[in-house]
Amino acid sequence: MPIEVLMPALSPTMTEGTLAKWNVKEGDTIASGDVIAEIETDKATMEVEAVDEGTVGKIVIAEGTENVAVNAVIAYILEEGEDASALDNVSASSGGAAPAAEEKTAAPAEEAAPAASTASAAPVAASGAIERSDAEPRAMSVMNATQDEKTYTSFKTQTVREALRDAMAEEMRGDENVFVMGEEVAQYQGAYKVTQGLLDEFGDRRVVDTPITEIGFTGMATGAAFMGLKPIVEFMTFNFAMQAIDHIINSAAKTLYMSGGQLGCPIVFRGPNGAAARVGAQHSQCYASWYAHCPGLKVIAPWSAADAKGLLKAAIRDPNPIVFLENEIMYGQSFEVPDDDDFVLPIGQAKIEREGTDVTIVAFSIMVGKALKAAEQLAEQGISAEVINLRTIRPLDVNTIIRSVMKTNRLVTCEEGWHFAGIGSEIASVVMEHAFDYLDAPVARVTGEDVPMPYAANLEALALPQEQHIVDAAKAVCYR
Amino acid sequence: MATTKRKRATTRADNQASSDDLLKYYREMLLIRRFEEKAGQLYGMGLIGGFCHLYIGQEAVVVGMQSAITGDDGVITSYRDHGHMLACGMDAGGVMAELTGREGGYSRGKGGSMHMFSKEKNFYGGHGIVGGQVPLGTGIAFNYKYRGEDRVCLTYLGDGAVNQGQVYEAFNMAALWQLPVVYCIENNQYAMGTSTQRHSSSPDLYQRGMAYGIPGEQVDGMDVLAVKEAGERAVAHCREGKGPYILELKTYRYRGHSMSDPAKYRTKDELDKMRKEHDPIDMVKKLLIDGNIIDEAGLKDIDKEVKAEVAKAAEFAQNSPEPDVSELFTDILIDA
Ligand SMILES: Cc1ncc(C[n+]2csc(CCOP(=O)(O)OP(=O)(O)O)c2C)c(N)n1
Numbered sequence A: 001m002p003i004e005v006l007m008p009a010l011s012p013t014m015t016e017g018t019l020a021k022w023n024v025k026e027g028d029t030i031a032s033g034d035v036i037a038e039i040e041t042d043k044a045t046m047e048v049e050a051v052d053e054g055t056v057g058k059i060v061i062a063e064g065t066e067n068v069a070v071n072a073v074i075a076y077i078l079e080e081g082e083d084a085s086a087l088d089n090v091s092a093s094s095g096g097a098a099p100a101a102e103e104k105t106a107a108p109a110e111e112a113a114p115a116a117s118t119a120s121a122a123p124v125a126a127s128g129a130i131e132r133s134d135a136e137p138r139a140m141s142v143m144n145a146t147q148d149e150k151t152y153t154s155f156k157t158q159t160v161r162e163a164l165r166d167a168m169a170e171e172m173r174g175d176e177n178v179f180v181m182g183e184e185v186a187q188y189q190g191a192y193k194v195t196q197g198l199l200d201e202f203g204d205r206r207v208v209d210t211p212i213t214e215i216g217f218t219g220m221a222t223g224a225a226f227m228g229l230k231p232i233v234e235f236m237t238f239n240f241a242m243q244a245i246d247h248i249i250n251s252a253a254k255t256l257y258m259s260g261g262q263l264g265c266p267i268v269f270r271g272p273n274g275a276a277a278r279v280g281a282q283h284s285q286c287y288a289s290w291y292a293h294c295p296g297l298k299v300i301a302p303w304s305a306a307d308a309k310g311l312l313k314a315a316i317r318d319p320n321p322i323v324f325l326e327n328e329i330m331y332g333q334s335f336e337v338p339d340d341d342d343f344v345l346p347i348g349q350a351k352i353e354r355e356g357t358d359v360t361i362v363a364f365s366i367m368v369g370k371a372l373k374a375a376e377q378l379a380e381q382g383i384s385a386e387v388i389n390l391r392t393i394r395p396l397d398v399n400t401i402i403r404s405v406m407k408t409n410r411l412v413t414c415e416e417g418w419h420f421a422g423i424g425s426e427i428a429s430v431v432m433e434h435a436f437d438y439l440d441a442p443v444a445r446v447t448g449e450d451v452p453m454p455y456a457a458n459l460e461a462l463a464l465p466q467e468q469h470i471v472d473a474a475k476a477v478c479y480r
Numbered sequence B: 001m002a003t004t005k006r007k008r009a010t011t012r013a014d015n016q017a018s019s020d021d022l023l024k025y026y027r028e029m030l031l032i033r034r035f036e037e038k039a040g041q042l043y044g045m046g047l048i049g050g051f052c053h054l055y056i057g058q059e060a061v062v063v064g065m066q067s068a069i070t071g072d073d074g075v076i077t078s079y080r081d082h083g084h085m086l087a088c089g090m091d092a093g094g095v096m097a098e099l100t101g102r103e104g105g106y107s108r109g110k111g112g113s114m115h116m117f118s119k120e121k122n123f124y125g126g127h128g129i130v131g132g133q134v135p136l137g138t139g140i141a142f143n144y145k146y147r148g149e150d151r152v153c154l155t156y157l158g159d160g161a162v163n164q165g166q167v168y169e170a171f172n173m174a175a176l177w178q179l180p181v182v183y184c185i186e187n188n189q190y191a192m193g194t195s196t197q198r199h200s201s202s203p204d205l206y207q208r209g210m211a212y213g214i215p216g217e218q219v220d221g222m223d224v225l226a227v228k229e230a231g232e233r234a235v236a237h238c239r240e241g242k243g244p245y246i247l248e249l250k251t252y253r254y255r256g257h258s259m260s261d262p263a264k265y266r267t268k269d270e271l272d273k274m275r276k277e278h279d280p281i282d283m284v285k286k287l288l289i290d291g292n293i294i295d296e297a298g299l300k301d302i303d304k305e306v307k308a309e310v311a312k313a314a315e316f317a318q319n320s321p322e323p324d325v326s327e328l329f330t331d332i333l334i335d336a
């Protein structure tokens, strides 16, 4: 059988090109590696090398032909011992090798794929129906009750800081593979004292002070997690995780997928996120929507000490990479925490902190406290607000939000971050997709102002979302 | 040029500074010290918020380096930036008013202690992300070379910053393209609570450019004359078109990392020894007195002047109004 020489593609998107020049003629003997032709597109020129050896049996496409389709037969090479008669049957069977004008209109291969998710997308959320694992479609199925949290009888009062420390200590006691790494986590006891006492109990093999090399130690910890260790990486604040975001997303979040399920990454990235007080633009920012955007990560943002403890323990046990967003201003606040070593909270489950009937307020992290205070103010004004503490941002607890909105018909979302492509935007979309008919007012978003964080006290106060903004937004959606 | 790894502890003996120079260094270092003491005080009064990183103890570094360049050269540093700004000739009142977050501050109150700039004085910040200023300063040097200007950029970084990967990416490009940048490593021996021994595999930070062929020297950063002399050598190297240079300035910060750091990771003896035996201001003071350049009364007059300047700055910083609320939404993008 003569060997077919096909029109090669210069790039993945090339569909056709010009056969500019033949360097051989019929009857020439060629060896693999010989340049036999030159092809061109409007962007580039490339030499065609022979891959096989033999004799040029037939040149099918003449020099200078334009619009030659990729993969069309341009020549035949006769193998040793074959003569021209071998060409008799092939030429007939693959005659369609000529210019490919009609084929091109029929199948512009590389453009066909995206069409499915854009042009042809029905009014259903383009990405919603099939792949989105965090959203059960449509209001009806959303009615399935979420599983109830275990109830506890004995409690102790703890700060968020202590709860986080205890969560780590308990998990480290239970699992030798868990270790903590970060700047000032050991000898200094944590820049914000969250790892206080861990060095004493677990030693410097498991509580590791690093140099200031975020991308380096994040990559290292991720590599260790590929091997089954369970690192807890503390970022002094999430602002500095921007140095390391490449490994969080490109390595930790994607490797399971890229390896076809072989390499998991049981790692927790934790530290304070969001605005601190008066530290200016480079040290005051909410990263919730940055990480929540990315498949392959789970994103948690606790509010209370119980959230912090139960969710951090769950995060450490989870086999996936988790971004755990704490808040510096919350560290010193005290809450009741179940007094039980087995206390763990489920990831992906929001909590209704206050029940209400007139408006749903969704918040996470420090904004939950502000939402609860706003709800009190609203109650005095005769508006019954339901406050949902998201606790996990991704996977988002769509059920709890939708069920609440079906009851109240009004929604206010709250976050410290910027509004553009924020968590509120996602929630508004989800509610529109699943409970459009239940909404009596457009969803209102309370967010940080669309500016880098200013340092001046007066401007900083104006840049951050406050209790009063939530009250105003709730009244607005209630048309009051 | 081959990699030099001169470990010469340059000392005062090598130097002859003029009386005027010595007096100038004394005054400039004293201004930084008094300014920082005042900032610490205002912080304690709640007039300055957030992080505030004082420069006390390290004054000889910026004053010495500044005397090795001209006003046309650039300077960029981290968040520990007050001293650099004063050394660049920025107005103490404008710096202090930025610390208090007022309209009269260099960033009109929007930057804060860590983020100040003065295009006029060629001071380019004021950066909060450890190591971030290193490629930026290298880019400023790139700009100088690109435009064919005879200017150098002093790029300051801490001993902790030296471990950031982007520092080496910058070193490589600076050496590759022979950029006029002097990397001034202020080795104050601690990155927050972590001592150099605990964060760096090799304690000799001046050698960090060896792999790129960048010459480096270690300098007594408590000795302003030694700093100036080494600075002049480094700057001359850049001006001759030979590319980057590294100076490791061994120094010490007397205060905690920031106002909220009790600095329990080091002994009081260590600190006292530094203060007593290596204080950069005392050193120059002794030269002035021993050389009969000025007497105690003369020094007192300088002290008074400096104190008055700082008091004026503090007053301005307290009386300057907060920025107008409309400032919240300005300077985000330039209208195009
Ligand atoms: C990327 C990054 N990581 C962590 C921090 C927090 N941080 C601020 S200063 C500092 C120590 C830096 O030490 P060094 O470079 O020696 O400078 P010095 O403070 O001694 O002047 C740390 C860890 C930060 N600002 N940026």
Ligand SMILES: [Mg+2]
Residues within 6 Å of the ligand: B158, B159, B160, B186, B187, B188, B189, B190, B191, B192
């Ligand atoms: Mg240092």
